Amino acid sequence: MIRLHSVDKSYGALKVLHGIEAEILEGETFAIIGPNGAGKTTLFKVMTGEVGCEAGTVEFLGKDVTKEPAYRRTRAGMGRTFQMARIFKEMTAEENIVVAIEARAKNMGQRDTPWYQVRPSRATVDEAGEILARLSLERKARIAAAQLSHGDKKRLELGITLAGRPKVLMLDEPTAGMSPSERVGVTELIRSISGKGSGLTVIMTEHDMGVIFGLADRIMVMNQGRKIAEGSIDDIRADPVVRDVYLGKEAHHA
Numbered sequence: 001m002i003r004l005h006s007v008d009k010s011y012g013a014l015k016v017l018h019g020i021e022a023e024i025l026e027g028e029t030f031a032i033i034g035p036n037g038a039g040k041t042t043l044f045k046v047m048t049g050e051v052g053c054e055a056g057t058v059e060f061l062g063k064d065v066t067k068e069p070a071y072r073r074t075r076a077g078m079g080r081t082f083q084m085a086r087i088f089k090e091m092t093a094e095e096n097i098v099v100a101i102e103a104r105a106k107n108m109g110q111r112d113t114p115w116y117q118v119r120p121s122r123a124t125v126d127e128a129g130e131i132l133a134r135l136s137l138e139r140k141a142r143i144a145a146a147q148l149s150h151g152d153k154k155r156l157e158l159g160i161t162l163a164g165r166p167k168v169l170m171l172d173e174p175t176a177g178m179s180p181s182e183r184v185g186v187t188e189l190i191r192s193i194s195g196k197g198s199g200l201t202v203i204m205t206e207h208d209m210g211v212i213f214g215l216a217d218r219i220m221v222m223n224q225g226r227k228i229a230e231g232s233i234d235d236i237r238a239d240p241v242v243r244d245v246y247l248g249k250e251a252h253h254a
């Protein structure tokens with residue numbers, strides 16, 4: 001799905017990624033973890049195209065997209081949630097999803113009319129209903145987005161991204177700023193939309209070990225801009241370098 005080869009990235013004089021190699025396979029949930037400042041978010045942004053890299057290549061679906069801007073990667077199927085920014089607050093939850101479906105249809109050249117002039121078809125309304133149901137938001141379909149709770153806004157944000165029918169879902173710290181119970185809810189939600197048979201690939205960064213261990217098929221551990229380990233949850237738990245650098249005492253007792 002995505003292949004990174006020898007990726008280097010600096011911010012001015014500060015080199016934050018050193019020769020990163022990674023391969024994310026179709027259908028898997030791949031997590032990037034590491035201590036603060038390890039370079040997780042920067043690596044994530046190199047994949048989505050929000051920042052460039054000085055050296056190395058990013059391949060998406062077998063194509064070199066290193067020089068492609070973020071929006072072209074989105075159109076090719078890389079779906080990224082944007083911290084609330086894409087929610088229209090005055091619109092209902094359902095209308096937000098309908099707009100996102102129409103935007104996808106337009107991007108794919110299936111519509112000439114601007115989305116704001118479109119009266120949604122039955123198929124669009126049905127699809128919006130299915131997405132809302134997948135996110136357990138069906139009973140809140142007619143509520144203005146501004147009135148939704150923080151957790152429900154996060155769900156809606158995910159719904160807007162899913163409306164673009166992504167091949168890979170990119171989640172940068174999906175549980176940031178959430179309470180422990182909201183974290184459990186989001187973990188279950190991500191598991192339900194990315195489960196076997198969904199065909200969806202998920203790439204996520206995350207601080208919360210409970211979330212990672214509950215979701216990831218494979219984990220990549222970074223420290224100071226370098227990949228220090230990669231493997232299954234068990235591999236990572238057993239890796240002595242990871243224990244020392246990142247998990248500390250917590251893992252020794254696990």
Ligand SMILES: Nc1ncnc2c1ncn2[C@@H]1O[C@H](COP(=O)(O)OP(=O)(O)OP(=O)(O)O)[C@@H](O)[C@H]1O
Nearest residue numbers: 011012014016034035036037038039040041042043
């Ligand atoms: N726009 C920027 N300009 C300059 N330095 C940056 C910029 N963004 C990040 N950095 C620096 O790059 C390094 C890696 O940051 P990055 O946000 O990728 O790490 P992270 O692993 O996601 O950290 P955290 O867990 O704290 O979010 C840090 O030293 C950070 O200060």
